Amino acid sequence: MSDFRETIDVDCTPDEVWTYVIEPSHLPEWQASAVSAERLDEGPIGVGSRVRVTRHVGSREIPMTMEITECDPPHAWGMQGIDGPVRGHVHGEIDPLDDGRRSRVTLELDFEGHGLGKVLVPLVVKPQTRKELPRNEQMLKERLEQQGGGIGAP
Template sequence: MSGKTTAAVDIARSPQEVFGFLADATHLPDWQPDVRTAAFDGPGPVTVGTRGHEVRHVMGADRTITWEVTAYEPGRRYGVRGVDGPVRANVDVTFTPQGQGTHVEYGIAFEGHGVGRFIAPLARRNARKEVPATLGLLKQHLEAQPHG
């Protein structure tokens, strides 16, 4: 797993608000346009180890991806890692208070399995373009909402 892509954005909302939105899987389609749907699996509070899934449009087709929460520190840090498929993402997001808002650092790395070893470099290249754009959508969406 090499070639981690990182990007950052400053959002005029508290770390708790930004974390609450970003760590709610159902909001993923609001700021990642290629995600059709996303949800946590089963009821109950989200903790490290909780699994979820998303339907993402990848390489011309909708694909279901399963992931697991690897970090869950409200207002501070959130992480997930893919657990199936030929290319698995590892995402780590930190939330740092900055003035009246939040500095968000987003990192993603891809791990190829089987044929995914050949696809992962393409995923990395796409992420370098897409991550800054999706963080811009996250900022736009959150700042358009009323505080609270």
């Protein structure tokens, strides 16, 4: 069971949702704590691909490397932090609704602290996530529906 789990319905197809959420450069558009996100490797995104994400954690900006651990388009993805004091474990699912015309997006998050992160996770990261995750999903919904699914690269 994950520490955090949120679900939201979106008026976009699973393919449209997938195209948007799997592109790292979109993270700062719908995740309030994300300052920046950049690919660290070339080629199509898949298991083993890495992304450097810089996040506001409390009053700090903390860079962390995330690695794709699951990639099942357009249904599910997973990412795991592999460095930094706070290492997130993310699982996302996209389920079709209304014969594939709409989608249900579910995000599950867990965190692991290393060094300073052992203090940050319970005192800062979890309270921040509890507040931020529902808003992030709402921003994701708004962004997808405004852009007609966010089709196309940035």
